[in-house]
Amino acid sequence: MSPEIMTVAMFASLIVAITFGHPLAYTLAAVATLFGLIDNGWNVPALFDMFANNTYGLMENYVLVAIPLFILMAQLLDRSKVSDELFESLYVVLGGLKGGLGLAVVVVCTVFAATTGIVGASVVAMGLLATPALMKKNYQMEMSAGVICAAGTLGILIPPSIMMVVYGGLTGMKETSVGNLFAAAILPGLLLSGLYFAYILIRCNINPKLGPPISKEEASKYSTAKKIMMTLKSLIPPMALILAVMGTILAGVATPTEAAALGAFGALILAVVSRKFSWQVMKESAYATMSTTAMVMMLFVGGKFFSTVFLSMGGGDVVADVLIGSGLNRYVVLIIMMAIVFVMGMFIDWAAILLVTVPIFMPIAMELEFNPLWFSMLMCVNLQTSFLTPPFGYALFYFKGVAPEGYTIGHVYRGILPFVFLQVLGLAILFFFPSIVTYLPELFFGPS
Amino acid sequence: LAVGLTVGSADAAKREKFGVDKRHEEFKRVKVATSSEKFNWKMVMPWSKGLLFYDVAVHFADSVRLASGGRLDIKVFSADELVPAMQSFDAVSKGSAQVGHDWPGYWKGKNEAFVAYASVPFGLDGEGYNIWMQEKGGTELMQELYGQFGLYALPGGQLGQEMGLFSNKRATKMEDFKGMRVRTVGWYMDILNKLGASVSPLPGGEVYLALERGVIDAAEFSSPAMNYPMGFDEITKFAIQPGVHQPGIQCALFFNMDAWNKLPDDLKWIVKIAAAETNAWSYNWINALNADAIKMFKEKIEIVQMDEATVIEFRKVTKAYVDELKAKYPDVKKAMDSQEAFQEEFAIWREARGGATPWPYETFISGKTHE
Amino acid sequence: MLSKIAKGIDTFSTKQGEFTSMLIIPLLGVVLYEVLMRYGFNSPTIWGFEMTGFLYGMHYMFGISYTDVRGGHVRVDIFTALAPKKVQAAIGALTTLVLFMPVMICMTVASGKYAWTSIQALERNSTSWQPPIYPIKMVMALCFFFLLLQGFSNLIKDLQILFSKEER
Numbered sequence: 001m002s003p004e005i006m007t008v009a010m011f012a013s014l015i016v017a018i019t020f021g022h023p024l025a026y027t028l029a030a031v032a033t034l035f036g037l038i039d040n041g042w043n044v045p046a047l048f049d050m051f052a053n054n055t056y057g058l059m060e061n062y063v064l065v066a067i068p069l070f071i072l073m074a075q076l077l078d079r080s081k082v083s084d085e086l087f088e089s090l091y092v093v094l095g096g097l098k099g100g101l102g103l104a105v106v107v108v109c110t111v112f113a114a115t116t117g118i119v120g121a122s123v124v125a126m127g128l129l130a131t132p133a134l135m136k137k138n139y140q141m142e143m144s145a146g147v148i149c150a151a152g153t154l155g156i157l158i159p160p161s162i163m164m165v166v167y168g169g170l171t172g173m174k175e176t177s178v179g180n181l182f183a184a185a186i187l188p189g190l191l192l193s194g195l196y197f198a199y200i201l202i203r204c205n206i207n208p209k210l211g212p213p214i215s216k217e218e219a220s221k222y223s224t225a226k227k228i229m230m231t232l233k234s235l236i237p238p239m240a241l242i243l244a245v246m247g248t249i250l251a252g253v254a255t256p257t258e259a260a261a262l263g264a265f266g267a268l269i270l271a272v273v274s275r276k277f278s279w280q281v282m283k284e285s286a287y288a289t290m291s292t293t294a295m296v297m298m299l300f301v302g303g304k305f306f307s308t309v310f311l312s313m314g315g316g317d318v319v320a321d322v323l324i325g326s327g328l329n330r331y332v333v334l335i336i337m338m339a340i341v342f343v344m345g346m347f348i349d350w351a352a353i354l355l356v357t358v359p360i361f362m363p364i365a366m367e368l369e370f371n372p373l374w375f376s377m378l379m380c381v382n383l384q385t386s387f388l389t390p391p392f393g394y395a396l397f398y399f400k401g402v403a404p405e406g407y408t409i410g411h412v413y414r415g416i417l418p419f420v421f422l423q424v425l426g427l428a429i430l431f432f433f434p435s436i437v438t439y440l441p442e443l444f445f446g447p448s
Numbered sequence: 449l450a451v452g453l454t455v456g457s458a459d460a461a462k463r464e465k466f467g468v469d470k471r472h473e474e475f476k477r478v479k480v481a482t483s484s485e486k487f488n489w490k491m492v493m494p495w496s497k498g499l500l501f502y503d504v505a506v507h508f509a510d511s512v513r514l515a516s517g518g519r520l521d522i523k524v525f526s527a528d529e530l531v532p533a534m535q536s537f538d539a540v541s542k543g544s545a546q547v548g549h550d551w552p553g554y555w556k557g558k559n560e561a562f563v564a565y566a567s568v569p570f571g572l573d574g575e576g577y578n579i580w581m582q583e584k585g586g587t588e589l590m591q592e593l594y595g596q597f598g599l600y601a602l603p604g605g606q607l608g609q610e611m612g613l614f615s616n617k618r619a620t621k622m623e624d625f626k627g628m629r630v631r632t633v634g635w636y637m638d639i640l641n642k643l644g645a646s647v648s649p650l651p652g653g654e655v656y657l658a659l660e661r662g663v664i665d666a667a668e669f670s671s672p673a674m675n676y677p678m679g680f681d682e683i684t685k686f687a688i689q690p691g692v693h694q695p696g697i698q699c700a701l702f703f704n705m706d707a708w709n710k711l712p713d714d715l716k717w718i719v720k721i722a723a724a725e726t727n728a729w730s731y732n733w734i735n736a737l738n739a740d741a742i743k744m745f746k747e748k749i750e751i752v753q754m755d756e757a758t759v760i761e762f763r764k765v766t767k768a769y770v771d772e773l774k775a776k777y778p779d780v781k782k783a784m785d786s787q788e789a790f791q792e793e794f795a796i797w798r799e800a801r802g803g804a805t806p807w808p809y810e811t812f813i814s815g816k817t818h819e
Numbered sequence: 820m821l822s823k824i825a826k827g828i829d830t831f832s833t834k835q836g837e838f839t840s841m842l843i844i845p846l847l848g849v850v851l852y853e854v855l856m857r858y859g860f861n862s863p864t865i866w867g868f869e870m871t872g873f874l875y876g877m878h879y880m881f882g883i884s885y886t887d888v889r890g891g892h893v894r895v896d897i898f899t900a901l902a903p904k905k906v907q908a909a910i911g912a913l914t915t916l917v918l919f920m921p922v923m924i925c926m927t928v929a930s931g932k933y934a935w936t937s938i939q940a941l942e943r944n945s946t947s948w949q950p951p952i953y954p955i956k957m958v959m960a961l962c963f964f965f966l967l968l969q970g971f972s973n974l975i976k977d978l979q980i981l982f983s984k985e986e987r
């Protein structure tokens with residue numbers, strides 16, 4: 001079979017195979033096995049020796065050490081309930097505005113995005129905490145679902161983020177080191193947060209039924225000074241964690257991997273200080289950490305097998321020849337790559353997409369002389385979007401899992417659509433203003 | 449030698465040619481046929497595409513394809529495309545790929561002696577490796593070592609001397625190195641530790657940020673041309689010279705033994721000749737680039753020379769360290785004894801020819817006649 | 820009998836995962852110790868980075884069968900979720916047989932061979948510390964075997980649903 005046919009057949013087989021609902025990691029490995037054997041003339045030992053090599057290589061990939069540590073940090077943080085207090089203060093501070101509680105969700109999620117490296121925690125925490133409050137105040141159900149899902153996924157974009165760790169570990173380039181990616185993601189994360197904020201404010205001011213303000217008396221429960229004090233006080237724990245992670249990287253105390261450990265340690269201290277810590281909490285956090293880490297890493301293993309076989313049979317060259325050799329404008333090629341990631345994001349998990357597409361797309365982006373960091377950040381925003389795009393969007397499932405009675409997946413799907421549009425808008429802004437991505441890395445680490 | 453004696457006996461006073469090309473002796477009566485079978489090989493390596501090492505590997509693959517008219521087509525995979533960087537050796541050993549390119553020191557954990565075929569602190573330089581490998585049994589010793597793992601090996605790139613440490617601390621005297629936080633790996637790490645530095649084997653991907661943020665004071669990576677794209681000069685003040693840890697970077701090409709044995713004779717020769725060509729080409733290519741790179745580094749950072757007493761102290765500690773290794777590992781002893789014997793033998797010529805260093809005219813007549 | 824085996828495997832996967840999940844504590848400890856020693860006392864260890872790597876590698880490998888028994892491996896089940904339970908079980912058994920078993924059997928064998936090569940050479944890491952790495956490779960082989968076991972358990976459970984008398 002020619003590499004062209006193999007390339008198409010391999011992706012087609014993957015798409016068909018995943019619909020059976022078997023774990024994605026195993027499915028990737030199985031498709032990789034089939035095509036690996038076709039490619040190497042059914043030499044079973046040679047193929048699996050290569051897979052064993054690859055698995056061991058992942059086991060000693062130092063950059064990825066940050067993954068379990070960031071997950072542990074999120075688990076501990078989640079159990080110490082520090083986000084509750086911030087939401088409660090902002091409830092009265094912003095609640096008086098039209099759409100004010102939605103805005104409070106955006107602010108809380110943005111702050112906590114800077115302390116957690118994963119997505120599940122924020123969506124679940126806000127889903128449990130804010131949804132009942134929003135429902136009680138007659139917020140439109142779709143709007144509530146949309147804002148919690150969208151803002152909750154900022155955790156994977158705003159540093160620290162395991163997505164950046166995976167990305168950095170995958171490319172192994174200086175330009176896209178974890179430190180650079182962290183710095184580059186700050187402004188895009190804030191940009192998206194700002195877009196959500198503006199959208200809620202505008203929509204709710206046009207149509208207050210979507211998000212009515214809380215009553216005057218409820219809002220004036222506390223004096224302005226008291227409100228400010230409460231807010232500031234509840235901001236101390238997350239700020240301390242931001243300092244522990246980004247602060248230690250920038251101050252030269254720790255490498256990004258080590259910063260993950262400092263963050264986890266900080267979250268542990270917070271749990272102790274807030275009297276939420278016990279051996280039981282530690283055990284539950286450890287169990288959940290192991291489960292999530294192994295899920296990500298098994299996808300890494302399956303995805304690695306897939307991309308290895310794909311590159312081995314010349315698939316990377318086929319895609320590059322089609323995209324570059326077609327003589328298309330390089331920006332058109334970029335948009336095609338982004339569209340592929342976006343569509344894959346509707347069906348497949350972010351890590352699987354990253355692991356399959358980055359080894360193919362990154363060399364193409366390099367050959368077309370795009371700024372690697374900028375290109376990577378477009379990919380990351382696109383992958384953050386994959387959490388939100390129906391039908392298969394993690395954040396949507398997490399939310400549905402904890403939403404109160406009466407929520408259907410239909411509410412969630414309808415609610416998220418405007419936010420998916422905002423994601424695409426955000427992507428377009430980054431496309432036209434690359435300095436949003438490159439400004440902070442240059443400021444922190446000098447021009448590359 | 450026998451040929452020389454019989455012909456030489458005709459006139460005892462007249463001396464015959466001093467050397468012999470062994471290959472010509474062996475093959476002058478052998479007919480070579482052109483094979484027709486086509487081979488597709490995969491090549492793996494620890495190099496990412498951004499490193500010039502990768503280009504050396506590609507050069508070899510190109511040479512083979514060109515010389516064989518495509519009968520042996522080697523597809524090149526950079527680090528992590530087929531297997532992770534440090535798994536290249538196992539992948540070729542097991543036959544997942546047919547050929548690999550490396551710096552043999554990476555396989556120190558499989559046998560300590562691999563380092564001797566890669567670069568030894570204060571050891572052979574580029575010229576030294578070339579002569580030792582080709583004429584003094586180095587290649588045969590190396591093939592014996594790789595052979596233990598089901599591999600056939602050839603010298604596959606000689607990239608000359610590395611540069612010293614990029615540093616934010618000016619260090620020329622012995623006491624400057626005490627407590628200095630340095631990133632390096634391998635034998636040199638142990639040596640610097642013995643000299644009182646605090647050495648950390650930071651993974652390659654973390655070096656830049658660690659150096660930039662002051663997690664470490666100094667780091668070495670490779671030769672000037674290799675280092676240039678890394679931009680270490682943007683974040684450090686000094687380059688502490690010379691690069692005593694690697695006077696000569698020797699690379700190797702290694703082949704899965706079964707795959708190698710399956711090659712017909714003409715393709716085997718094409719591979720051997722392409723390897724030798726790559727080895728020679730790489731030395732010239734890198735060194736021309738090194739001069740350009742150092743010139744650009746000099747615009748950003750100060751090039752500092754360690755003082756003589758310090759370098760001598762480094763040399764002494766290195767000798768003691770290598771002797772320890774020789775006592776511990778028989779394969780290290782075999783390789784190092786051979787290299788040291790060559791260093792001794794060659795010293796007389798090095799001494800005799802000294803003083804004709806091709807410095808520019810003005811430099812030379814100012815009295816600087818030695819390197 | 821079969822259901823006992825399945826249950827036994829499930830319990831084993833759960834227990835070994837809960838036990839090895841505690842590796843996160845030494846992992847955290849070693850990284851913090853390294854930062855403290857380097858930044859606080861200017862004396863980095865020669866073993867910190869490698870130790871960290873080993874703990875992380877073992878941590879996630881031990882986790883793969885544990886995550887499986889918890890149903891934690893992500894899957895695209897939006898199509899199959901709508902099907903009746905028996906159909907789901909049939910698809911589950913089929914995918915385990917076709918997609919999972921061949922790959923994981925070969926992975927167990929290959930990683931076993933890979934570890935064996937390393938054991939024979941008493942392979943060490945190519946670093947200054949040069950710790951032995953064959954134990955890590957043994958863990959890798961062992962964990963693929965654990966995952967394979969868990970796959971058998973999943974297969975048994977699906978087949979039991981498929982052939983149970985109960986109408987669903």
Ligand code: NA
Nearest residue numbers: 113155158160
């Ligand atoms: Na985050």
Ligand code: NA
Nearest residue numbers: 345386389392
């Ligand atoms: Na999606």
